[in-house]
Amino acid sequence: MKFKKHVFICTNQKPAPKKSCGEEHGLALVEAFKQALKDRGLQVDIRAQKAGCLDTCALGPSVVVYPDGINYGNVQLSDVDEIVESHLVNNQPVERLKLTF
Amino acid sequence: MKFKKHVFICTNQKPAPKKSCGEEHGLALVEAFKQALKDRGLQVDIRAQKAGCLDTCALGPSVVVYPDGINYGNVQLSDVDEIVESHLVNNQPVERLKLTF
Helix, strand or coil, X not given: CCCCEEEEEECCCCCCCCCCCCHXXXXXXXXXXXHHHHHCCCCCCEEEEEECCCCCXXXXXXXXXXXXXXXXXXXXXXXXXXXHHHHHHCCXXXXXXXXXX | CCCCEEEEEECCCCCCCCCCCCHHHHHHHHHHXXXXXXXXXXXXXXXXXXXXXXXXXXXXXXXXXXXXXXXXCCCCHHHHHHHHHHHHHCCCCCHHHECCC
């Protein structure tokens, strides 16, 4: 496995009035995750990157963390540090943002 | 976990002469995976989708399968059925395409 954790952030934009994660918000999230990982020197072991639709549009902005297979919904920029610290560094998923299927 | 297997296909395009997976080839691969899954009625349990750069550009076209964390390189349209049948359906990764790090 190339990365200990691999974070995919939806940057998909659907035509209104369909709800979608949104290119703008998604790309801001990607940058925030990348910066948070870089600040901690984790960018070699943990990768955050953009992805197309994760099929959880109505619950977005959407993020999925592998290999754990944990989906997060309604992720805001203010949630990034908590996801990085709690889940990516300390292996404790952020329960309040977890999507269950 | 929303999907039993989640396949991310790089559709990233970098300016020449840098090698990259390429938007055109990547999107063709995404469509081929989606069709192969649909043909087998697997599209609810297994998702194939586009992603940004998987950080294996020089070895692309690149694909990663989670939760297994298996990266494939130099993936061609003619490899899609084998990856679907062998790995996604029968859990036997395609050794000849696997990238090791």
